[in-house]
Amino acid sequence: MNKLLWILACITFIYAGEPISPIPLHHGADIKKAKLGKELFFDTILSKDNTISCLSCHDLSNGGSDSRTVSSGFSGREGNIQSLTVFNAKYNFKQFWNGRAANLLEQAKEPLNNPAEHNMNPQALEEKLNNSSYYKSRFKKVYSIDTIAYAYILDAIVEFEKALTTPNSKFDKYLREEEELSEEEKEGYTLFKQNGCITCHNGINIGGNSFQKMGTFLEYKSQQEYPDRYDVTGKKAHRNVFKVPTLRNIALTAPYFHDGSAKNLQEAVKSMSQYNLGLILSDEETKKIVSFLNTLTGEMPKILEP
Ligand code: HEC
Numbered sequence: 085m086n087k088l089l090w091i092l093a094c095i096t097f098i099y100a101g102e103p104i105s106p107i108p109l110h111h112g113a114d115i116k117k118a119k120l121g122k123e124l125f126f127d128t129i130l131s132k133d134n135t136i137s138c139l140s141c142h143d144l145s146n147g148g149s150d151s152r153t154v155s156s157g158f159s160g161r162e163g164n165i166q167s168l169t170v171f172n173a174k175y176n177f178k179q180f181w182n183g184r185a186a187n188l189l190e191q192a193k194e195p196l197n198n199p200a201e202h203n204m205n206p207q208a209l210e211e212k213l214n215n216s217s218y219y220k221s222r223f224k225k226v227y228s229i230d231t232i233a234y235a236y237i238l239d240a241i242v243e244f245e246k247a248l249t250t251p252n253s254k255f256d257k258y259l260r261e262e263e264e265l266s267e268e269e270k271e272g273y274t275l276f277k278q279n280g281c282i283t284c285h286n287g288i289n290i291g292g293n294s295f296q297k298m299g300t301f302l303e304y305k306s307q308q309e310y311p312d313r314y315d316v317t318g319k320k321a322h323r324n325v326f327k328v329p330t331l332r333n334i335a336l337t338a339p340y341f342h343d344g345s346a347k348n349l350q351e352a353v354k355s356m357s358q359y360n361l362g363l364i365l366s367d368e369e370t371k372k373i374v375s376f377l378n379t380l381t382g383e384m385p386k387i388l389e390p
């Protein structure tokens with residue numbers, strides 16, 4: 085992008101009021117359906133060999149993602165990209181790093197059917213759940229159906245994901261004027277805005293609302309190919325373009341980047357400024373930005389309480 089346009093975009097963001105909005109206090113999901121979805125999310129019954137559940141790669145007690153560089157799934161087969169968090173995913177404009185799923189419903193089909201993940205087709209899923217007297221009665225109670233159809237399985241999982249929001253982070257309370265930030269955290273937020281991080285990481289998810297290139301200012305060289313935006317559009321300019329990931333709960337979701345190459349937040353912030361802003365940040369500036377990022381950890385979703 086042209087540097088002048090870039091500076092203009094930054095100025096617009098700095099003066100257009102708060103560019104980040106707090107997560108709503110109520111998620112609005114249907115609790116009965118969400119609770120059934122929670123059971124499915126945790127249950128290995130959804131995988132062909134009863135070894136994998138959604139939880140295997142989305143650790144809900146630790147940020148909703150996976151601490152491996154890339155996820156592994158069915159029979160230990162290695163996946164091809166770092167896992168994303170399921171927390172607050174409903175606020176993303178598209179799902180997956182390359183946005184190939186339009187919404188959570190379209191998204192959920194993929195891990196279930198993927199041979200490297202759950203390795204189940206819709207018929208096999210229906211058959212397995214209809215053979216379970218437990219799930220037959222659960223679905224009857226929640227959806228008033230006698231036979232479990234694929235669409236209902238997906239619906240329950242999606243409803244659970246809609247309940248996976250993390251409100252009340254220190255930063256959200258600051259935005260609502262309920263809590264102060266420390267000097268260091270506040271300076272970190274100012275640097276985040278002034279340097280232009282905010283042009284890509286903004287809105288309710290502090291990301292999740294646009295596709296951007298990894299390497300806007302300095303070419304990012306990958307060791308291998310990853311499913312990037314090019315895979316969806318076939319346009320050469322979309323190599324290394326990804327959905328900007330959310331920075332909500334970012335302190336909990338190491339390692340970072342699509343290739344899991346940044347082991348901690350310091351490294352991630354330094355790489356971001358180099359590759360996506362053409363800046364070398366001092367250790368002091370990096371530390372302040374990391375302090376700000378640490379204020380983005382929210383309350384764990386109520387639905388996860390036993
Ligand atoms: C084998 C590991 C694995 C399993 C099992 C798995 N996922 Fe994922 N999930 C991933 C990875 C890796 C990504 C990122 C893939 C990509 O973007 O190409 C992801 C992405 C997602 C996203 C998109 C988030 C975003 O910001 O775009 C959602 C939502 C999600 N998974 C939900 C689920 C659900 C629901 C299940 C169970 C039905 C599930 N996952 C099972 C590894 C897994």
Ligand code: HEC
Binds near residue numbers: 284300349357
């Ligand atoms: C040009 C848009 C853009 C700018 C500017 C930008 N980012 Fe990013 N950010 C991205 C994209 C795209 C990714 C995903 C990159 C990847 O995985 O290859 C990302 C990833 C990250 C991640 C890792 C998230 C994860 O879950 O793996 C962090 C942390 C981050 N950015 C912080 C920052 C900070 C701090 C700044 C300012 C110093 C900044 N970003 C500036 C677009 C941007």
